[in-house]
Amino acid sequence: MALKNPPENIAIIGAGMAGLTCATSLQLAGPKITVFEQSFHPGGRMSVFRKQGHEFDDGLQYFTVQDERFQWTVDAWLDEGVVEIWDGWCVDLEAGNFLRREASAPRYVAIPNMSALGSHLAGLCQIEYGCRVTKIVSCEQGWILQDQFARNLGVFDRVILAIPPRVARPLIEGLSSTLEEGIAHVSMTHVWALLLSFDEPTGLLFDAAFVAQSPLDWIARNNSKPKRGVQENWVAISTPEWTERYQQYSQQEIRSLLLQAFYEAIGGIIKEPTFQELRYWDDAKTIQTLDADYLYDADKGIGLCGDWCLGTRLESAFLSGLGMANEIIDQT
Numbered sequence: 001m002a003l004k005n006p007p008e009n010i011a012i013i014g015a016g017m018a019g020l021t022c023a024t025s026l027q028l029a030g031p032k033i034t035v036f037e038q039s040f041h042p043g044g045r046m047s048v049f050r051k052q053g054h055e056f057d058d059g060l061q062y063f064t065v066q067d068e069r070f071q072w073t074v075d076a077w078l079d080e081g082v083v084e085i086w087d088g089w090c091v092d093l094e095a096g097n098f099l100r101r102e103a104s105a106p107r108y109v110a111i112p113n114m115s116a117l118g119s120h121l122a123g124l125c126q127i128e129y130g131c132r133v134t135k136i137v138s139c140e141q142g143w144i145l146q147d148q149f150a151r152n153l154g155v156f157d158r159v160i161l162a163i164p165p166r167v168a169r170p171l172i173e174g175l176s177s178t179l180e181e182g183i184a185h186v187s188m189t190h191v192w193a194l195l196l197s198f199d200e201p202t203g204l205l206f207d208a209a210f211v212a213q214s215p216l217d218w219i220a221r222n223n224s225k226p227k228r229g230v231q232e233n234w235v236a237i238s239t240p241e242w243t244e245r246y247q248q249y250s251q252q253e254i255r256s257l258l259l260q261a262f263y264e265a266i267g268g269i270i271k272e273p274t275f276q277e278l279r280y281w282d283d284a285k286t287i288q289t290l291d292a293d294y295l296y297d298a299d300k301g302i303g304l305c306g307d308w309c310l311g312t313r314l315e316s317a318f319l320s321g322l323g324m325a326n327e328i329i330d331q332t
């Protein structure tokens, strides 16, 4: 394989925060970037769930900033009106007893829902939707990608996989021992999101809670976030440990156990929800990180990025995508 330097044509697999950050940063350096996304919308876990007029942030709940490079970007999003600070009243909660948790940093949300941030970034990229990359083949000029219909997606000088390790592993098998060995120890876990809508206000005094001693670790009044309307909507997220333990249960059983957990957390049944939905996230949270910003096989021109490289947060995905882009730019 003879890599072109500088690269002219780069493929990025996955249009979540990591893939979109990588794409928008690389684009500034000149090469043609194509993002391939299996679903029909961008954002990945920056997601919104809509049904029967109800709307919930069913993935990413809010995000915070620690790194100044992310802060510059978030400040730009604030100026553009893509995100706002969420000043919801957040508490620590156990069996109905709660204590206010002071925010150590501003909590940001996208406007009017989390998927808007993905759409904003996607507007700056060329993306092929409904395109699940199922095969990557090495060739003289670089890499050939194939989708789920065995369609040839083109030949690329470099390929970046901005997808969870569970999905990346079969794709990189036999292509790069650097990547295969590098991610052997990385693991992620799954969670459920229970989405509840009430006809009338629940009367709960807080807007969101970190829940202790419960199958749930987070609940939030979705409509307390800016520009979410007035309908009383709650999102409840299960702990990874509970999700793992109840893996064999049916969706109906999970739904009823999590609803019961919601009531126990807030201190009793308030009102019956008029709408309920359950969402499953396969690769939700990182358990074991890569412990590096990204992984790149420079000899072969293939790399991996995603939140799981650094942690469990949106900022981890941003920094990973940015680091991956800078690595490629620095090598040219």
Ligand SMILES: Cc1cc2nc3c(=O)[nH]c(=O)nc-3n(C[C@H](O)[C@H](O)[C@H](O)COP(=O)(O)OP(=O)(O)OC[C@H]3O[C@@H](n4cnc5c(N)ncnc54)[C@H](O)[C@@H]3O)c2cc1C
Pocket (backbone or CB within 6 Å): 013, 014, 015, 016, 017, 018, 019, 036, 037, 038, 039, 042, 043, 044, 045, 046, 058, 059, 060, 061, 062, 063, 064, 131, 132, 133, 134, 162, 163, 164, 167, 191, 193, 237, 281, 283, 284, 285, 305, 306, 307, 308, 312, 313, 314, 315, 316, 317
């Ligand atoms: C329920 C939940 C709550 C969360 N809450 C918070 C929070 O409060 N604060 C916080 O900071 N973070 C939170 N997170 C984590 C945050 O959402 C993630 O860190 C971040 O969105 C990950 O971005 P990513 O680009 O690494 O991955 P993803 O968003 O997973 O993007 C990967 C993309 O790749 C696509 N893809 C996968 N395989 C293929 C393929 N073969 N071909 C083409 N496309 C493919 C997927 O469809 C997806 O769009 C939460 C996550 C979940 C699930």
